[in-house]
Amino acid sequence: MEAPGKCQDELLVAVRKTCAMVKVNGRGTFKVGPALKRFGASAIEKDCTQIIFDMESCLGMDSTFMGVLAGLALRVQRESAGRVIAMNLTAKTASLLQTLGLDRLVECHLGGELPDALRANLADVLDLKDLATGDDSKRMSIETMLDAHQDLVEAAPENLTRFRDVITYLDQDLKD
Numbered sequence: 001m002e003a004p005g006k007c008q009d010e011l012l013v014a015v016r017k018t019c020a021m022v023k024v025n026g027r028g029t030f031k032v033g034p035a036l037k038r039f040g041a042s043a044i045e046k047d048c049t050q051i052i053f054d055m056e057s058c059l060g061m062d063s064t065f066m067g068v069l070a071g072l073a074l075r076v077q078r079e080s081a082g083r084v085i086a087m088n089l090t091a092k093t094a095s096l097l098q099t100l101g102l103d104r105l106v107e108c109h110l111g112g113e114l115p116d117a118l119r120a121n122l123a124d125v126l127d128l129k130d131l132a133t134g135d136d137s138k139r140m141s142i143e144t145m146l147d148a149h150q151d152l153v154e155a156a157p158e159n160l161t162r163f164r165d166v167i168t169y170l171d172q173d174l175k176d
Contacts, residue, residue, distance in 0.1 A: 012128035013039055023128055024048035024058040034144040035133040036065070040072040044111040049082030052118075056088035056111060061096050063163065067148025069097075070155040073105040083107055087114050101156025139174070146170040 009026030020043035022036065040051060053074055061069075069084065076082035085107045086097065094110060097103050109115070134142075150164045151169065 011026065011036060011131040012134065013131045014128045015043050015046060015048060018047055018049045020051045021054065021128065022055040022131075024061075025058075026057070027059050028061040028069075030141065030145055030148075032061055032106070032131075032133040032146060033064045033068045034136040034140050035131050037068050037144055037147070038073065039131055040068070040074070044072075044082075045074050046081060047080070049076065049080045051076060051082070052088045053083045053084070053138035054088055055086050055090070055093050058090075058093055061093065061099070063152065063166070064145045064148045066097065066100055066102060066143065067150075067152040070100075070102055070105055071147060071151035074151060074154060082123075085109070085118065088112075089116070100152055100159055100162075102152075105155050135174070142170055142173050164166065 009029060009032065011028075012023040012025065014021045017110050020040070022039070028036075043051060053069070069086075073084040076084060084105065086093075087109045088111045089097070089108055090111065094103075094108055097106060097108060109118075146167065149167050152159045152163060153167070
């Protein structure tokens with residue numbers, strides 16, 4: 001049972017036309033990474049050219065979550081010249097994305113700074129559903145973490161020094 005007042009980490013999602021929406025409640029962590037990766041891949045396969053992350057209720061992100069975000073941004077750009085947008089960022093969450101160079105891949109907007117054109121697109125994405133997370137195999141979780149960290153390096157090569165040991169460890173864990 002969760003302590004009263006403690007925020008549950010969850011993702012709420014919707015797809016409407018060519019736009020996918022992900023609302024992050026609580027922390028974006030490795031625990032939701034596999035489900036987010038599957039949702040994003042499915043949205044891209046359904047011809048979504050925009051994936052919008054509402055970060056208003058996001059308390060923080062780990063490197064796996066940010067790596068999945070990077071992977072989705074790289075894929076949607078390659079496959080459809082689309083874009084990933086993070087809106088309602090706090091100074092803290094914007095800084096996390098910037099630290100790993102994701103502000104080069106992801107269009108970032110602090111809370112209250114959403115352009116009117118983007119705001120109009122959001123009117124179509126109202127019916128958010130809970131994205132089931134946490135039922136993934138250990139192997140799938142490790143593969144997601146490895147892919148996420150490799151995507152962080154692809155997004156910003158200077159991240160290799162940060163994540164070389166993590167990548168080596170996860171790669172070895174998959175081989176064992």
